[in-house]
Amino acid sequence: MACMSNTFILRTLANDAGTAMVSDHGAHLTLWKPASQSTPVVWQPKSIYLGEETAIRGGIPVIFPWFNGGYAHGEPTAKKPKHGFARVSAWTLDEDTLTDAHARYTLDSSTIAQELLDRFISGPDPHFYAELDIHAADTLGVTLRVENTGDTPIEYEAALHTYFQVSDVTRTRVAGLEHATYLDGTKPDFPVCQQGDDPVAFDGTVLDRIYYSEDELRIEDEALGRTIVVGKTGSPQTVVWNPGQEGGDRMADMRAGEWRDFVCVEAAANRDRPIVLAPGESHTIGQSVRVA
Numbered sequence: 432m433a434c435m436s437n438t439f440i441l442r443t444l445a446n447d448a449g450t451a452m453v454s455d456h457g458a459h460l461t462l463w464k465p466a467s468q469s470t471p472v473v474w475q476p477k478s479i480y481l482g483e484e485t486a487i488r489g490g491i492p493v494i495f496p497w498f499n500g501g502y503a504h505g506e507p508t509a510k511k512p513k514h515g516f517a518r519v520s521a522w523t524l525d526e527d528t529l530t531d532a533h534a535r536y537t538l539d540s541s542t543i544a545q546e547l548l549d550r551f552i553s554g555p556d557p558h559f560y561a562e563l564d565i566h567a568a569d570t571l572g573v574t575l576r577v578e579n580t581g582d583t584p585i586e587y588e589a590a591l592h593t594y595f596q597v598s599d600v601t602r603t604r605v606a607g608l609e610h611a612t613y614l615d616g617t618k619p620d621f622p623v624c625q626q627g628d629d630p631v632a633f634d635g636t637v638l639d640r641i642y643y644s645e646d647e648l649r650i651e652d653e654a655l656g657r658t659i660v661v662g663k664t665g666s667p668q669t670v671v672w673n674p675g676q677e678g679g680d681r682m683a684d685m686r687a688g689e690w691r692d693f694v695c696v697e698a699a700a701n702r703d704r705p706i707v708l709a710p711g712e713s714h715t716i717g718q719s720v721r722v723a
């Protein structure tokens with residue numbers, strides 16, 4: 432694995448407008464709370480498990496260069512690690528641009544094991560340079576820019592897998608996806624479905640959908656009386672996920688009942704919508720978050 436040491440560094444970004452915590456392992460934002468809110472907006476579980484090969488739960492896992500087990504030539508694949516190597520890699524902090532509100536992490540293909548690089552959809556020996564920028568104040572901005580630094584095209588999947596804190600997911604709705612087409616990831620063949628007139632609602636069973644939409648989302652938290660607004664750039668899909676009671680309570684890195692505390696709304700490009708970059712090209716996927 433790309434992690435070179437077993438030391439894990441968590442950094443605080445704290446300013447008058449908000450507080451965030453970021454981890455060098457995975458370039459992972461683990462928490463964000465604007466000063467105006469008593470409850471965090473980006474969710475952190477009660478315990479964070481750290482390990483070289485361990486993906487951090489909660490926050491914003493950076494999914495790259497494949498989503499789940501990957502997808503190629505119209506078929507799902509079974510690549511490991513799940514959701515790609517970015518979230519379990521040691522990214523480099525750009526010390527020169529670090530402030531109390533901004534952190535930039537970089538990841539270069541030259542630091543990644545060849546056997547992992549060879550799992551790119553586009554074939555072996557890709558060359559890339561990735562930058563993950565986090566701006567955390569009264570709004571949160573996160574971007575993942577990937578540049579093809581080689582001389583052959585590269586193709587990848589990616590997502591900003593954001594866990595949003597809610598008071599109770601069964602009293603939360605995700606608006607902005609009405610009438611959008613989606614793939615139902617809870618069924619083996621991911622059937623194509625269509626959202627009706629209503630926002631996405633959660634009934635305590637697993638919900639795992641890939642929506643084809645670039646639209647802004649509104650996470651309406653009835654119990655907290657709060658709406659989180661999520662803007663997206665550069666991502667043709669939005670993944671919405673909550674494991675539900677049965678799935679959530681089975682997860683080793685969450686306590687029983689913690690599945691109620693979040694909903695994942697993810698800016699994504701996966702399956703039949705990968706990003707393809709010619710040599711020298713770059714692409715940025717971004718999310719901007721604010722409380723309405």
Ligand SMILES: O=P(O)(O)OC[C@H]1O[C@H](O)[C@H](O)[C@@H](O)[C@@H]1O
Nearest residue numbers: 499513514616639670671672695
């Ligand atoms: O448990 P993880 O590996 O972090 O994955 C958590 C979830 O990520 C995404 O939302 C996928 O759509 C789900 O299928 C997956 O279960």
